[in-house]
Amino acid sequence: MMKIKTPMKGRVKRELDKRAPKLVETGKKTLILQGTKTSGTLNCVLSEIYHLKKGGAVRYTRKNDNIRPFESGGETSLEFFSLKTDCSIFVYGSHSKKRPNNLVIGRMYDHHVYDLIGVGVENFKSIESFSYDKKIAPRVGSKPFIAFIGEGFENVDELKHLKEVLLDLLRGEVVENINLAGLDRAYICTAISSNKVYLTHCALRLKKSGTVVPRMELVEVGPSMDLVVRRHRLPNEGLRKEAMKTAKDQPKKKVKNVSSDAIQGTIGKIYIPDQKVGEMALPNKAKGVKRERRE
Amino acid sequence: DELVKECLQEGTKLVQAVADNLFNLPSTEDVDGPLVKLPPPTTKLPREKHLPKPKPPTKWEEFAKKKGIKNRKKDKVVWDEQTGTWKRRFGYDRVNDDKDIPIIEAKMTDEPGEDPFAKRQDDKKKRVEKQEKNRLQNLKQAAKLGALPSHVQLAATALPITGTQAPPKKVTKDELGNVAGMAATSTASGGKFDRKLPEEKPAKKQGKHRKFLPVVEGSGIGSREKEQTENVLNKLISKHSHEILNVDKAVTMYNVKKEKKGRNRKNQEGRSSSTSNKLKPKKQLHKKGAKKGPGSSKKGKA
Numbered sequence: 001m002m003k004i005k006t007p008m009k010g011r012v013k014r015e016l017d018k019r020a021p022k023l024v025e026t027g028k029k030t031l032i033l034q035g036t037k038t039s040g041t042l043n044c045v046l047s048e049i050y051h052l053k054k055g056g057a058v059r060y061t062r063k064n065d066n067i068r069p070f071e072s073g074g075e076t077s078l079e080f081f082s083l084k085t086d087c088s089i090f091v092y093g094s095h096s097k098k099r100p101n102n103l104v105i106g107r108m109y110d111h112h113v114y115d116l117i118g119v120g121v122e123n124f125k126s127i128e129s130f131s132y133d134k135k136i137a138p139r140v141g142s143k144p145f146i147a148f149i150g151e152g153f154e155n156v157d158e159l160k161h162l163k164e165v166l167l168d169l170l171r172g173e174v175v176e177n178i179n180l181a182g183l184d185r186a187y188i189c190t191a192i193s194s195n196k197v198y199l200t201h202c203a204l205r206l207k208k209s210g211t212v213v214p215r216m217e218l219v220e221v222g223p224s225m226d227l228v229v230r231r232h233r234l235p236n237e238g239l240r241k242e243a244m245k246t247a248k249d250q251p252k253k254k255v256k257n258v259s260s261d262a263i264q265g266t267i268g269k270i271y272i273p274d275q276k277v278g279e280m281a282l283p284n285k286a287k288g289v290k291r292e293r294r295e
Numbered sequence: 296d297e298l299v300k301e302c303l304q305e306g307t308k309l310v311q312a313v314a315d316n317l318f319n320l321p322s323t324e325d326v327d328g329p330l331v332k333l334p335p336p337t338t339k340l341p342r343e344k345h346l347p348k349p350k351p352p353t354k355w356e357e358f359a360k361k362k363g364i365k366n367r368k369k370d371k372v373v374w375d376e377q378t379g380t381w382k383r384r385f386g387y388d389r390v391n392d393d394k395d396i397p398i399i400e401a402k403m404t405d406e407p408g409e410d411p412f413a414k415r416q417d418d419k420k421k422r423v424e425k426q427e428k429n430r431l432q433n434l435k436q437a438a439k440l441g442a443l444p445s446h447v448q449l450a451a452t453a454l455p456i457t458g459t460q461a462p463p464k465k466v467t468k469d470e471l472g473n474v475a476g477m478a479a480t481s482t483a484s485g486g487k488f489d490r491k492l493p494e495e496k497p498a499k500k501q502g503k504h505r506k507f508l509p510v511v512e513g514s515g516i517g518s519r520e521k522e523q524t525e526n527v528l529n530k531l532i533s534k535h536s537h538e539i540l541n542v543d544k545a546v547t548m549y550n551v552k553k554e555k556k557g558r559n560r561k562n563q564e565g566r567s568s569s570t571s572n573k574l575k576p577k578k579q580l581h582k583k584g585a586k587k588g589p590g591s592s593k594k595g596k597a
Binding site: 002003004005006007012013016017019020021022023025028072073074076088107108109110114145147149164167168171175176177178179180181182183186188190192198200202204212213214215216217218220224235240242243244245246 | 298299302303305306307309310311313314315317318319322325327328329330331332333338339340341342343344345346347430431434435445446447448449450451452493
């Protein structure tokens with residue numbers, strides 16, 4: 001005996017449909033939370049990341065004792081939160097003597113942990129410490145330019161992983177059309193050494209130049225920090241292959257009977273079976289076949 | 296700081312290069328500014344949820360495809376010949392409503408005692424039930440292939456094997472924990488080496504639940520068996536009844552009974568209860584003895 005449960009209100013149905021898996025995905029929502037102990041700098045870092053991603057981020061301010069991302073049993077809480085808030089990237093901050101100012105950035109596939117990378121934050125400069133002309137401040141939700149400088153991002157495994165995760169995190173909404181007047185932010189990541197990355201957020205100032213393309217000028221605006229890659233966990237191959245599948249990957253079905261001609265364009269052949277004229281049924285029904293009239 | 300400057304310089308170069316390509320794309324004019332259609336992305340990033348599976352066609356859709364039946368768009372209002380107005384196809388004041396039929400002519404196939412109006416309603420109910428059943432089957436088929444629509448959930452209302460229609464009893468978290476503990480203790484090593492789930496708490500009360508006295512023990516006043524039996528006997532014979540008697544409880548019991556008696560007397564004024572009256576004073580004496588305190592009871596019973 002089964003019962004069909006459908007939501008009674010249209011609002012609930014719309015929310016559920018928003019959370020359903022889509023063919024082409026728009027940006028991932030981020031979950032920002034804390035562990036048992038956080039330091040002052042770490043708190044600043046987390047709140048500034050939340051500011052940068054205001055449109056699609058959820059911030060939890062309580063401390064969570066039972067989350068240990070790199071251990072096999074400590075991920076259940078994270079997965080539960082991800083399910084409840086429909087977030088697929090999380091940023092987990094914790095501070096301990098062994099790993100000071102530790103940030104774990106992780107991604108989820110189908111609300112299960114896909115991959116993790118733990119970085120330490122050093123030399124953090126918050127937004128307030130930069131002085132700039134307030135008019136050029138980037139607006140919330142604008143699409144950024146993301147630049148990666150250094151060959152480390154091509155060679156070193158950990159930096160490659162960090163690049164992918166940072167792209168996912170800083171991307172924002174996935175759009176097809178973009179308004180050129182609304183480009184006002186850029187993230188610059190430079191690989192200083194084989195495990196250190198200098199990340200900074202700048203506003204763009206477009207200056208008039210001779211051609212259509214304006215001249216770019218970067219002004220350091222937002223937070224800047226040194227990220228030291230501590231440990232990371234890559235996804236296992238099967239999961240990775242499944243997650244990378246896109247809708248366009250379906251093998252193109254060979255369309256039969258269609259060929260293109262230079263002169264006529266696309267042509268196809270229509271095959272008509274033999275018409276047996278003598279055996280066809282007549283459209284007008286014979287009088288005797290019709291239904292008899294009622295008395 | 297030098298490093299920062301160099302980074303900014305390099306960054307500017309890169310951003311300029313990207314912007315060059317961007318601004319050279321064909322743009323359409325919009326209210327806020329030029330709108331550009333972005334080229335398809337080159338870096339592959341993992342998805343956040345699995346690809347949605349296409350819905351399997353329902354039984355009707357398969358049948359319609361086979362027969363070549365096309366879906367025709369229906370209007371919301373239909374011309375009603377009887378009244379000569381436009382009426383709704385369904386809803387409040389609809390065209391072919393069952394309750395608007397004044398007369399149903401009897402056919403040769405009808406039985407004499409049957410109500411044709413009720414029969415029409417029953418038929419409609421049966422058709423609706425059949426449709427619901429078919430809808431459930433379609434959804435089950437979709438769920439089997441993993442393509443259930445996101446706003447629909449299939450819930451089991453009763454166990455399939457048993458015949459009763461009682462809803463399954465909801466088990467609380469504590470009960471489940473107790474049951475899990477019981478199952479664990481029934482293993483060979485008493486559940487000590489069982490692999491626990493990540494968030495399972497340890498069993499609440501471990502070890503033996505009852506304490507039995509040892510078989511052989513030294514005698515003397517301190518021996519436990521003697522103490523145990525002494526306690527039991529004292530309770531039975533009420534040797535130290537002044538310690539056993541709970542004076543406050545006895546007092547309250549007496550007062551409550553008196554109140555009840557008073558109320559009963561008020562309610563049943565006519566009734567005479569001579570026999571009960573005879574019994575009552577005796578009871579009162581007994582209770583009064585208890586009320587007076589430990590001293591009196593000692594006199595009476597020792």
